[in-house]
């Protein structure tokens with residue numbers, strides 16, 4: 001069925017900008033070069049640059065999942081969620097998100113800063129390029145968003161309204177199915193090479209693992225702690241080297257909703273795992289592998305430090321300092337489990353990651369096996385592991401098991 005709104009093309013973007021007063025003066029449309037660069041799973045993304053070097057990025061939601069086609073309808077209102085997520089983050093960590101220019105609710109278009117010269121982090125990780133400090137920036141990003149949108153700093157009546165406004169059920173359903181359910185059952189969306197069949201079968205026979213995955217799904221569906229990014233993988237982060245060091249910008253919060261804070265941290269660490277597995281099977285330089293190996297703790301430490309810095313400013317002192325310790329402990333155990341779920345889904349289910357998919361066959365099998373065994377142990381043992389610092393030893397053991405060293 002044809003969309004009921006105009007779908008932009010590179011050819012129609014200049015005229016669209018001209019007739020949208022909120023976008024006046026940002027770029028010179030007479031000299032605009034427009035490319036559609038959407039390589040994600042859902043949307044159209046137009047990057048536009050004029051002869052003066054000024055730019056703008058337009059993102060338009062299609063009324064279906066781009067990866068699959070019109071057979072999988074999906075609300076285009078996801079772009080409203082993305083605007084909400086960017087705006088909430090922009091209020092507390094403006095240096096970590098692109099500037100939001102305008103949300104066109106009629107055409108489901110979000111206009112924002114064009115991150116000219118920035119690269120998608122996953123592409124840089126795939127090349128073996130380090131961006132020191134990005135892991136810590138992302139931990140601070142999660143903490144700043146968690147604190148600023150939660151009951152810790154928002155008045156109860158306002159926070160309940162924000163939570164209600166941010167409901168994002170169709171996008172959450174994708175996560176519930178693809179992250180928590182389908183990897184653990186036979187499902188049409190699943191696919192993997194034959195060599196992984198015994199690994200996947202073992203996972204599905206592990207009743208303890210299945211129980212933990214179910215419990216993590218339940219928390220994802222019910223624990224409305226704070227406004228999450230909701231899909232915080234290395235393809236949702238742009239990176240750049242500058243004179244003052246590496247910088248990052250978080251993009252694509254269209255899956256944002258009120259959920260458990262550990263989900264965003266787990267998403268990051270699950271994707272670090274894919275990068276680490278790629279690096280070890282490709283025998284990348286030791287310093288690069290070490291940088292990756294330390295990133296989960298770097299992210300957690302920055303998250304924890306920012307939460308502790310903000311804690312004295314909380315609105316409600318019935319939440320004691322002891323409560324913060326219990327809360328951080330819960331977030332850590334959630335983080336470990338969600339990291340595992342986010343990694344497993346990228347090997348077994350729909351929407352895989354280039355870190356693993358674009359490896360030669362033998363390396364693909366080894367890296368995917370390392371990911372599955374590490375991720376499944378994280379899920380199963382998340383309570384006994386207890387801290388993000390304990391996660392690295394699991395990777396080391398599983399990598400040694402698979403690579404025979």
Ligand code: SR1
Pocket residue numbers: 040041042065067174175178231350351
């Ligand atoms: C059907 S959408 C598949 C995936 O794309 C997004 O990036 C999310 O990760 C989602 O799970």
Ligand code: MG
Pocket residue numbers: 040041231236252
């Ligand atoms: Mg995305």
